[in-house]
Amino acid sequence: QDRFFVYVSPDPIGVNAFLQLGQKGIEAAGEEYGAEVRTYESRTAAERLENVNAAVNEGADIVVLLGFEFNDIVRQIAPTAPDTQFLIVDQCIEDRPENVHCAVFREYEASYLLGVEAGLLSETGRVGVVGALDIPFLHRHTDGYAEGVRSVAPDTEVDVRWVGGENPFADPVRAKEQAVAMHAAGADYILSATSGGDFGVFEAAREEGFKVFTVDVNHCPSTPGHIVDVMLKRVDTAVVQAIGDILEGQHDIVMSLGLKEGGMSTLALEGDLLADSQCLIAEHPEVIEKVREVAASIIDGSLELQDPMFAQ
Amino acid sequence: MRKHIYRTLLAGDLLSWLGVAGAILAVILVLMLMVGAPVGEALQGFWSGAFGGRRYAYLMTTLSRAAIIIGMAVSVLLSFRAGLFNIGGEGQLVAGGLVAALTAILLPGPPLLVLAVSVLAAMLAGALWALLAGVLQLYVGVPLLVGSLLLNYPARYIASYLVAHPFRDVPSGMLQSHLVPQETWLPYFPGTRLDIGILFIAAASIFAVIYSHATLHGYHARLNGLSPDFARAVGLPVKKLALQTLAMSGAIAGLVGAIAVFGIHHRYIDGMLVQPLYAWTGIIAVLLVGMIPWAVPLSGFFFAAVETGAAGMERAAAVPKEIALVIQAVIILFVASRVSGALSVSAERKGADDA
Amino acid sequence: MLDLLFDASFMASVPRFVTPILLAALGGALCERAGVFNIALEGFILTGAFAAVLGSYFSGSPWLGAIAAMAAGIAIGLVFAEFHLRRGGDAIVVSIAINILAAGLTTYLLRAIFDVMGAFSDPAIVGFQPVRIPLIADIPVLGRVLSGQSPLVYVALLAVPAVHIFLARHRLGLRMRAAGENAAALEAGGVSPRRVRLWALVGCGTFCGLAGAQLSIANVNLFVENMSAGRGWIAIVAVLLTRGRPLPLFLIAAIFGTVDSFSFRVQGLGLAQQFTDMMPYLATLMVLVALSWWRKRQTA
Amino acid sequence: MGRLRTLLPNPEKAQPLPMRAVLSGITVRFGDLVAVNNVSLTIEPGEIHAVVGENGAGKTTLMNALFGLVQPEAGKILLDGNERHWASPQEAIAAGLGMVHQHFMLQDSMTVLENIVLTAEPVGRLGFVDFARARRLLTARAKAHGITLPLDRRVDSLSVGEKQVVEILKLLYRDSRLLILDEPTSVLTPREKERLFGVLKSFRDEGRAVVLITHKLDEVMESADRVSVMRGGHLVSSGPLSATSREEIARQIVGGGLPAPRQRTARVAGDTVLSVERLEVAGRGRTVGPLSFSVRAGEIVGIAGVSGNGQAELIAALTGLRRPLSGSISLLGRPIEALDVEARRRAGMSYIPEDRQRVGLALAASISENANAGRDDRTAFTRGAFLDRKAMARFARMLIERYRIRAAGPSVPAATLSGGNKQKLVVGRELERGTPLIIAENPTWGVDIGAIDFIHGELLRLRGEGHALLLVSSELDEILALSDRILVMFDGRFAGEVSGAEADPERIGSMMTSGAAELLPEVA
Ligand SMILES: Nc1ncnc2c1ncn2[C@@H]1O[C@H](COP(=O)(O)OP(=O)(O)OP(=O)(O)O)[C@@H](O)[C@H]1O
Ligand SMILES: Nc1ncnc2c1ncn2[C@@H]1O[C@H](COP(=O)(O)OP(=O)(O)OP(=O)(O)O)[C@@H](O)[C@H]1O
Ligand SMILES: [Mg+2]
Ligand SMILES: [Mg+2]
Numbered sequence A: 001q002d003r004f005f006v007y008v009s010p011d012p013i014g015v016n017a018f019l020q021l022g023q024k025g026i027e028a029a030g031e032e033y034g035a036e037v038r039t040y041e042s043r044t045a046a047e048r049l050e051n052v053n054a055a056v057n058e059g060a061d062i063v064v065l066l067g068f069e070f071n072d073i074v075r076q077i078a079p080t081a082p083d084t085q086f087l088i089v090d091q092c093i094e095d096r097p098e099n100v101h102c103a104v105f106r107e108y109e110a111s112y113l114l115g116v117e118a119g120l121l122s123e124t125g126r127v128g129v130v131g132a133l134d135i136p137f138l139h140r141h142t143d144g145y146a147e148g149v150r151s152v153a154p155d156t157e158v159d160v161r162w163v164g165g166e167n168p169f170a171d172p173v174r175a176k177e178q179a180v181a182m183h184a185a186g187a188d189y190i191l192s193a194t195s196g197g198d199f200g201v202f203e204a205a206r207e208e209g210f211k212v213f214t215v216d217v218n219h220c221p222s223t224p225g226h227i228v229d230v231m232l233k234r235v236d237t238a239v240v241q242a243i244g245d246i247l248e249g250q251h252d253i254v255m256s257l258g259l260k261e262g263g264m265s266t267l268a269l270e271g272d273l274l275a276d277s278q279c280l281i282a283e284h285p286e287v288i289e290k291v292r293e294v295a296a297s298i299i300d301g302s303l304e305l306q307d308p309m310f311a312q
Numbered sequence B: 001m002r003k004h005i006y007r008t009l010l011a012g013d014l015l016s017w018l019g020v021a022g023a024i025l026a027v028i029l030v031l032m033l034m035v036g037a038p039v040g041e042a043l044q045g046f047w048s049g050a051f052g053g054r055r056y057a058y059l060m061t062t063l064s065r066a067a068i069i070i071g072m073a074v075s076v077l078l079s080f081r082a083g084l085f086n087i088g089g090e091g092q093l094v095a096g097g098l099v100a101a102l103t104a105i106l107l108p109g110p111p112l113l114v115l116a117v118s119v120l121a122a123m124l125a126g127a128l129w130a131l132l133a134g135v136l137q138l139y140v141g142v143p144l145l146v147g148s149l150l151l152n153y154p155a156r157y158i159a160s161y162l163v164a165h166p167f168r169d170v171p172s173g174m175l176q177s178h179l180v181p182q183e184t185w186l187p188y189f190p191g192t193r194l195d196i197g198i199l200f201i202a203a204a205s206i207f208a209v210i211y212s213h214a215t216l217h218g219y220h221a222r223l224n225g226l227s228p229d230f231a232r233a234v235g236l237p238v239k240k241l242a243l244q245t246l247a248m249s250g251a252i253a254g255l256v257g258a259i260a261v262f263g264i265h266h267r268y269i270d271g272m273l274v275q276p277l278y279a280w281t282g283i284i285a286v287l288l289v290g291m292i293p294w295a296v297p298l299s300g301f302f303f304a305a306v307e308t309g310a311a312g313m314e315r316a317a318a319v320p321k322e323i324a325l326v327i328q329a330v331i332i333l334f335v336a337s338r339v340s341g342a343l344s345v346s347a348e349r350k351g352a353d354d355a
Numbered sequence C: 001m002l003d004l005l006f007d008a009s010f011m012a013s014v015p016r017f018v019t020p021i022l023l024a025a026l027g028g029a030l031c032e033r034a035g036v037f038n039i040a041l042e043g044f045i046l047t048g049a050f051a052a053v054l055g056s057y058f059s060g061s062p063w064l065g066a067i068a069a070m071a072a073g074i075a076i077g078l079v080f081a082e083f084h085l086r087r088g089g090d091a092i093v094v095s096i097a098i099n100i101l102a103a104g105l106t107t108y109l110l111r112a113i114f115d116v117m118g119a120f121s122d123p124a125i126v127g128f129q130p131v132r133i134p135l136i137a138d139i140p141v142l143g144r145v146l147s148g149q150s151p152l153v154y155v156a157l158l159a160v161p162a163v164h165i166f167l168a169r170h171r172l173g174l175r176m177r178a179a180g181e182n183a184a185a186l187e188a189g190g191v192s193p194r195r196v197r198l199w200a201l202v203g204c205g206t207f208c209g210l211a212g213a214q215l216s217i218a219n220v221n222l223f224v225e226n227m228s229a230g231r232g233w234i235a236i237v238a239v240l241l242t243r244g245r246p247l248p249l250f251l252i253a254a255i256f257g258t259v260d261s262f263s264f265r266v267q268g269l270g271l272a273q274q275f276t277d278m279m280p281y282l283a284t285l286m287v288l289v290a291l292s293w294w295r296k297r298q299t300a
Numbered sequence D: 001m002g003r004l005r006t007l008l009p010n011p012e013k014a015q016p017l018p019m020r021a022v023l024s025g026i027t028v029r030f031g032d033l034v035a036v037n038n039v040s041l042t043i044e045p046g047e048i049h050a051v052v053g054e055n056g057a058g059k060t061t062l063m064n065a066l067f068g069l070v071q072p073e074a075g076k077i078l079l080d081g082n083e084r085h086w087a088s089p090q091e092a093i094a095a096g097l098g099m100v101h102q103h104f105m106l107q108d109s110m111t112v113l114e115n116i117v118l119t120a121e122p123v124g125r126l127g128f129v130d131f132a133r134a135r136r137l138l139t140a141r142a143k144a145h146g147i148t149l150p151l152d153r154r155v156d157s158l159s160v161g162e163k164q165v166v167e168i169l170k171l172l173y174r175d176s177r178l179l180i181l182d183e184p185t186s187v188l189t190p191r192e193k194e195r196l197f198g199v200l201k202s203f204r205d206e207g208r209a210v211v212l213i214t215h216k217l218d219e220v221m222e223s224a225d226r227v228s229v230m231r232g233g234h235l236v237s238s239g240p241l242s243a244t245s246r247e248e249i250a251r252q253i254v255g256g257g258l259p260a261p262r263q264r265t266a267r268v269a270g271d272t273v274l275s276v277e278r279l280e281v282a283g284r285g286r287t288v289g290p291l292s293f294s295v296r297a298g299e300i301v302g303i304a305g306v307s308g309n310g311q312a313e314l315i316a317a318l319t320g321l322r323r324p325l326s327g328s329i330s331l332l333g334r335p336i337e338a339l340d341v342e343a344r345r346r347a348g349m350s351y352i353p354e355d356r357q358r359v360g361l362a363l364a365a366s367i368s369e370n371a372n373a374g375r376d377d378r379t380a381f382t383r384g385a386f387l388d389r390k391a392m393a394r395f396a397r398m399l400i401e402r403y404r405i406r407a408a409g410p411s412v413p414a415a416t417l418s419g420g421n422k423q424k425l426v427v428g429r430e431l432e433r434g435t436p437l438i439i440a441e442n443p444t445w446g447v448d449i450g451a452i453d454f455i456h457g458e459l460l461r462l463r464g465e466g467h468a469l470l471l472v473s474s475e476l477d478e479i480l481a482l483s484d485r486i487l488v489m490f491d492g493r494f495a496g497e498v499s500g501a502e503a504d505p506e507r508i509g510s511m512m513t514s515g516a517a518e519l520l521p522e523v524a
Helices: A017-033 A045-057 A068-080 A107-121 A136-152 A172-184 A195-208 A235-247 A271-275 A285-299 B002-011 B014-034 B039-051 B054-081 B089-106 B111-140 B144-150 B152-164 B197-214 B216-226 B228-233 B238-265 B278-288 B293-317 B323-339 B346-350 C008-034 C041-059 C062-086 C091-114 C140-146 C151-169 C171-181 C183-188 C193-219 C231-242 C246-269 C273-299 D002-006 D059-067 D089-094 D112-117 D131-144 D160-173 D190-205 D217-223 D246-254 D311-319 D341-346 D356-360 D367-372 D389-402 D419-431 D449-464 D476-482 D505-512 D515-519
Strands: A003-009 A035-041 A062-066 A085-089 A100-105 A126-131 A157-162 A189-193 A211-216 A227-233 A254-257 A264-266 C119-121 C222-224 D021-030 D033-043 D048-052 D074-079 D097-100 D178-182 D209-213 D226-231 D234-240 D272-282 D287-296 D300-304 D326-331 D349-352 D437-441 D468-472 D485-490 D493-499
Touching: A003 A017, A003 A045, A017 A035, A017 A062, A017 A195, A017 A211, A017 A235, A035 A045, A045 A062, A045 A068, A045 B054, A045 B238, A045 B293, A062 A068, A062 A235, A068 A085, A085 A235, A100 A235, A107 A136, A107 A189, A107 A211, A107 A227, A107 A264, A107 A285, A126 A136, A126 A172, A136 A157, A136 A189, A136 A285, A157 A172, A172 A189, A172 A195, A172 C008, A172 C193, A172 C222, A172 C246, A189 A195, A195 A211, A195 C222, A235 A254, B014 B039, B014 B323, B014 C091, B039 B054, B039 B293, B054 B089, B054 B197, B054 B216, B054 B238, B054 B278, B054 B293, B089 B111, B089 B152, B089 B238, B089 B278, B111 B144, B111 B238, B111 C273, B144 B152, B144 C231, B144 C273, B152 C273, B197 B216, B197 B238, B197 B293, B216 B228, B216 B238, B228 B238, B228 D356, B278 B293, B278 B323, B278 C091, B293 B323, B323 C062, B323 C091, C008 C041, C008 C140, C008 C151, C008 C171, C008 C193, C008 C231, C008 C246, C041 C062, C041 C091, C041 C193, C041 C222, C041 C231, C062 C091, C062 C193, C151 C171, C151 C193, C151 C246, C171 C183, C171 C193, C183 C193, C193 C231, C231 C246, C231 C273, C246 C273, D021 D059, D033 D059, D033 D074, D048 D059, D048 D190, D048 D217, D059 D074, D059 D089, D059 D097, D059 D178, D059 D209, D089 D097, D097 D160, D112 D131, D112 D160, D131 D160, D160 D190, D178 D190, D190 D209, D190 D217, D190 D505, D209 D217, D217 D246, D226 D246, D234 D246, D246 D449, D272 D311, D272 D468, D287 D311, D287 D326, D287 D468, D287 D493, D300 D449, D300 D476, D300 D505, D311 D349, D311 D437, D311 D468, D341 D349, D349 D419, D356 D419, D367 D389, D367 D419, D389 D419, D419 D449, D437 D449, D449 D468, D449 D476, D468 D476, D476 D505, D485 D505, D493 D505
Parallel strands: A003 A035, A003 A062, A062 A085, A085 A100, A100 A254, A126 A157, A126 A189, A189 A211, A211 A227, D033 D234, D048 D209, D048 D226, D097 D178, D178 D209, D300 D468, D300 D485, D349 D437, D437 D468
Antiparallel strands: A227 A264, C119 C222, D021 D033, D021 D074, D226 D234, D272 D287, D272 D326, D485 D493
């Protein structure tokens, strides 16, 4: 067992499903390729830098980095660490050293589908989406969702709000308040892309009685009767796959994962999972029908969406 | 402030100091055992995490952290000695870092000039932010303690807004400014990842020592700190002294912000100067040594080592690195509760009257 | 547009924001009146919030959670007393240390006990259920403000007059005021100011513990690092502004809490999130400036 | 708290049991300083027992030991023959002792009633205070001695005389059988004093024991039954007043020869140095002034009056520490009311503040740092922006010598100086500037006879050299001893002016009178 992988998280993992998936992935990879695995969690920009430094220093063979937070750092450190391979998930940096690889997701394809569902289901003519922080990356959720809504219900309003505050990616308190506020303003279907904050939104849904969409993993059982559908982002499998390719010695790997590659999905598309997912969408076959249509057209390319991340 | 040392040594004879050390170690040990950490490896990891690493990589990390902490410590030191309880270092630090980054990004011209101007602009920004708190206290009556602290939040959020909207590096996908021109980055010491920013901090520390002990302004500022009524009665320009001292504090905090930008992150990243609690660590570094200027760099380095060491301890023995905060706090409680006092007015109350 | 801000659920949310600040401020008031310059409320609250989650998680009862929060608050109060009252450490220094201690200890224990970093949420954490007050609940808007809140909200409301009467007429209250104003005189009368201040710190710990509980097992059911997020400082400002007088304190806390919850609403109007985040602190600063200015006029 | 109930007054009980207190071999040490050295003393019931001695002689400390405020290192305390140990003053109070301290022990923001019951509260249910009960008991006792006081006024609205009455009422309320009063008259007008002693005598006649610490021999002579003299921590003598004489006591106090009383050589004053026109200053509650007066070269103008009658405000306005509301101040013919403190000092003004602990000195700073503060000739101890520590020390040493300051050296903290020596340092720093005008505010407050004599000498020397001095003092004797002209201040105004030559205490005293006297009964 001479291989050594390190997973550096940009933020505290805590209840952040996305980061949890990353950890799941690295552990699976450890199993699969017989490597020792460590996780370094970061809380601040300085700690991210120090952790990546440390990973190199401790002699990691592969360093897995989740999120765009690591761009500068990788640019700085990768060239000085030729015998370490870096895998950045969710982000690709241009003109990268060849020991840097990346895997990105086309979240907007899945959020588009959720938007379609919201548009079809909303009765108040107003839906909402709450994101952790007003950053381009999260527009892949919010904008895709809004697009989807408009595609089926042109005059439905989409209320977009952000958690913000001290720690936007782990603040259920503020997330909850935002959801409550949006519902008070008339939104009956709300997408929650607040990672650590999602629980707060679920609580709000329970107390105020509105419906939510969520991301990353199936939360439906935690709040039965309130969660409609879930955007699935298969970070874990992506990590395992990418690490495999790296170990095969491929250079400059760039993975882009969407509906087509199965890197992105929603429960509505997953016949097998849907059955016992306890998600509300299961009760709306006609909506599922429509969603699968749209998904198909995205996959075969007849419907083209562009990446909101670089809009604006 | 040498008096403090005397008083400390008198207050606690060697024995009771050993007692203090024992108590501190006991607390740390309990916390380690709670997570069932192998103590040996933990200490080993702590040591290498703070001072070791390949080609002393970790020591360099410690030094680069220490630079920031010491800088902030020196900044508050000047205020505290003048009896100004300015705990708004964070806001002044942010103001400096932000202005440094934006100036360097927007200002055309030869790199060295841009660097120089940006650093000066940062110091000016820090000074102004500190002065704002001073004006609130002197002319409006808002206690400095509260005013300076509350001003941290607007600074933080204004900076956040500026890098989130007008000056955001959109493609990067983060709340951060664009990179400052590569030519303005502070160079690393050859063969290390430690930038030369620490030299600026060393200069600032030396300045603080000389200023505090050997200059008329430092002397008057301190008298004002020890007894404002006295300073007024002997005709010292107390308001001017206070404002000038605050400006100096703020300028140094601003300088630190600039160093963090040009030396470490090369841009302004939202929260990069707030989340690591640099300002607070600076404050306790000063309190630990009872505001003795020459000792401040030592305690600053010590606290930096505690933090990086804790990170090493986490890597080696899975002891959560947050233990660093606990250690720092416990040390302050035990040590500073013997050294401190000249800090607040309680100093004057000490001299019991005779008649 | 206005209705978008002042909807019923906004009204209902106000007490959620006022209560933690109010409870903490009442605790701070006891210290202020007894002459303990305690600016560690932030740390007191945080400890309470963590202990509340801990208690609720292991006992399954929010009430035991609240009790754990009070116990933890008192414990921190005793630490403060040990280093300030007994070892004679400067109150400000001890406060800063305690704030850092609380931040470090809660995050450390979060990882040590639950092995999570950042935030901890679990179905086993049972929060307070809203209390529906029969008649009041049916009043149109007011009903949603006064009824259907967590029990701690009502505790806070009752605590205001209670503290007021306590300070005015109770033996310990009288002595606290004396300890705060002329401790030497109290001492000469044979009562140790330290002991009186110790009680003030105990009281402060109790109230701040409850403030934390309101945050972590009433407003939501989970713990988040640095959950107090500046509320302690706002409470301190409220205490300083009112010199620890409970009734004015209630007004100030109400203002700050309202602005706090209001700031969530205005985001709906497309105001940049950073500015809404700033609002509570700016409001605090403005009130501070206004009052200080007014006081200056008075004295001059 | 059961004990508290026991020490509540009980109106039915007409006469308190007499109590004899015996102190034997009491020794108190502070660090290496022996404040009280093996003192044995008996305090008889039904007597007024005067304790005299210079500053730091140990009077207060001795009584603090009897009262349980300090723990004696050696010695016994016996009440009615049985030995007692106090864990806290509370126990001493419970045993029937009561003390009026050198400084007021009052809560300004509380009412008179709250102040009186504090620490001896009659508690009802749940520890709430039963104020009604306290009020009943108190009025009953006060009437017995003909004392009246508005129980619901806030203490900060009382005059110093009235405050003193509150202190007395505290003891009465606790039904103290042995009353200790530490320099109770230093703040009272002659009339108030007279009435206070009236009350003390009626206490004595009831069989209570009264210990009176004082610096004023005439008080001893006219009201004490027994007198004890302390010096340097030792008890020099103790016996019935009849067995000794004024001169005898005075000699014992200073230990040997008395300093010759100072002679003010007559001297014609020169031109006006300070002139004040219709000056008005904001004071606590009311405005002080309008005040008009002038001080000329070579004269000492004394401002007499009980402290708290506007002297502090007047001085603050003169020195520039507080902006006057209206009026003009001119120094050497030059208007200065607009100038700040520094400018005024440069214009030729020095200031010896009353509070040496806060205003006169920065205690935590070294003697040298204190001595050089506010010097006009900055170039003498700086090189550019830098300090010349040697020059600073030299200057400090010079002051230490010239003003005979007992100090370990220029670099020790000022806090380690004794009160008198602290004061000498302040006086030295200010007088050394040799400015035309010198403002001295209670310059000998709380310092002993030796230091008083020295400081008075210095002030007179400067008068002789043609400086103008404004002396503000609540010590009438000091005013009388030094002043060429005396202005009496009462309630923010000048109640009158008399020339030093034909000044007579009675007349000035009557000008100083405040309302407090009415609270105490006339003595028949
Ligand atoms: N708490 C203390 N710490 C140190 N020294 C003290 C303390 N209290 C009194 N002393 C010293 O003990 C000596 C006696 O003080 P004490 O107050 O009894 O004198 P006194 O006779 O009351 O003088 P005065 O007339 O000024 O009141 C003085 O030298 C004083 O400085
Ligand atoms: N706060 C203090 N710190 C250190 N030493 C002190 C302090 N107070 C008093 N002392 C010591 O106790 C001695 C007596 O102090 P104190 O002020 O009582 O003198 P004193 O007897 O009142 O003399 P004076 O009559 O000049 O005031 C001083 O000489 C000083 O050395
Ligand atoms: Mg003395
Ligand atoms: Mg005395």
